Amino acid sequence: MTEFRRVGLSTGVTLNVAFAGPEDAPAILFLHGFPESHRTWREIVPRLEDQFRLIMPDQRGFAGSDLVQDVGAYKTETLIGDVFALADTLGLDEFALVGHDWGGAISWGAALRGDPRLKKLAIVNAPHPVVFQKSLIEDADQRAASQYISAFRAPGFDKAIEAMGYRAFFDKTFARHVGTSKILEAEKQQYIADWSQPGAMTSMLNWYRGSRVVVPPPGVTVPLPDWLLRAFPKVEVPTLVVWGMQDTALLPIQLEGLEELVEDLRIERLPEAGHFAPWEAPDEVANALRDFLA
Template sequence: MIVNRFTIVIYQIFFTAVVAIPIILGILTKGTRYFAQKKREKPKCLEGWDSRFIQLKNIRLHYVQTGSDDKPLMLFVHGYPEFWYSWRFQLKEFQHDYRCVAIDQRGFNLSDKPPRIEDYNVRELTNDVKNFIEALGYKSAIIVGHDWGGAIAWLFAEYYPEMVEKLIFLNITRPATLVNHFRNSYEQFKKSWYFFFYQTPKLPEILSNAEDMKLLEFFFRSKEMGIRNQENFTDEDLEAWKYAYSNNGASFEYPINYYRNMFDSTSLYGEEDILNMPVLVIWGTDDAALGKELAGLSLKKLTNGRAEYVPGASHWVQQDAPEVVNKLMREFLAQQ
């Protein structure tokens, strides 16, 4: 464990106490309205996609596909709090050249939601990727990952390098690199405080669901954290997010379990393997969650990698600046 248990508990108690104050005030001032959620119909933007399910060895995953089955596989792996729709711009852009597949990771949206925290160990998550690729009939794939999806993609490339043709990471580094960095950087520690808050049972879910999932508006619409180019994140897109986190058995509990499991996932923090396949790191420079210096730190673990920065883009770079991201991806994919 890269952070000792005592330290985790101390920070958990502190940040939980800090966050509990506005929650209590919200309950006192708004009463039952604080917990009210609007009943939602499926937004039109989620219609018309090729939506599929696949049964793996121990879990059923949902995914959306563009492009034909006979093309090379490009697999998109989303982060938190996201789902397959985060890749809508890329699914459309690359559909003529690849079999583009965006999964809902376990615990998200329409995929199965195992109940235990241990079910979200990174070994399970990386095995989902392995089993998914094989179930589609492929031996390897181009993998594109953002946030948690990028962390899983990085570890997958360490465990199964022969199954990765090329890698594209968006605003993420290797988990051990990130945790080591926030131990040594006060600026990153301030940005990563929620790692500790999310260890607390139930309260993060209460906050996430409060006032009709207002936290999602903070993530994607606020000045601090949100997408800068709001024309790329419409009111209907926001409704799609709220629908995905409140229907078909979905909730914030299972995605938050990724964080609750992270400090006990020893495989996150072992010796860092060097990745030898071609790797592109794309980084939105206005990321409020992860410092852009992490892109450079990522390169230390890559023999054939490069970093490209997207000035002014937020943490949600593939949605914030899709034209720039798609161009960078296409140039990288064209290289031999």
């Protein structure tokens, strides 16, 4: 059974957190991405809750958590800080981290901190920052697929979504990738209700606006950012990457070169799944996570 608690963090935000599984079982923090919530994991919970303590926050700016409006509150280091502040508040001596989409991006960054409490890392369709930034500059297909990021960053785009209607936005950003047959109407209504809260779309889009990733326009030659030219630390915790190979937003090129950036890497490819693999292929995702995290 899933229970909910509002948890105040030392980083200044209060998160809505879902919990499932035995309290004395190994702790797993699950981080969702855009444009979701803890509900990303709704099909994973019944498949893992017998074995693990599942901790699933709505991240800052989403759903039932604080909808912070200041774009400066969405810097990568701040978002990573929320992860460890949540672990502090819950008194976790050790935990594993599972992240999808933006949650995966933050999970990569969290692993690079070298905090000894973080024992394992699992990523679902979320690119390593080095591979992603290089691909945006060097690969025409990934650059084209990522132009939506520039649109999301544009001033007033939140108002454009409001004018479009959240149901239409759902169809364009979520159902287009998952397929309406896999989404119950009640789930759709919950997402629309979350997005319809005052300031919610602004806070969600601030994840893109606060990021320093460079997305050049098509056909423009730009140099690699300075931070890519320096030595980049390896991820040292054991890492599983689960990838829906039909992802049209984050292409399979994101798997290339990972072995040079991760000390202990396992990759599980899901040939029939796309970007929202936890919804599209919950059995495959849960099985991969169980085998890795056990």
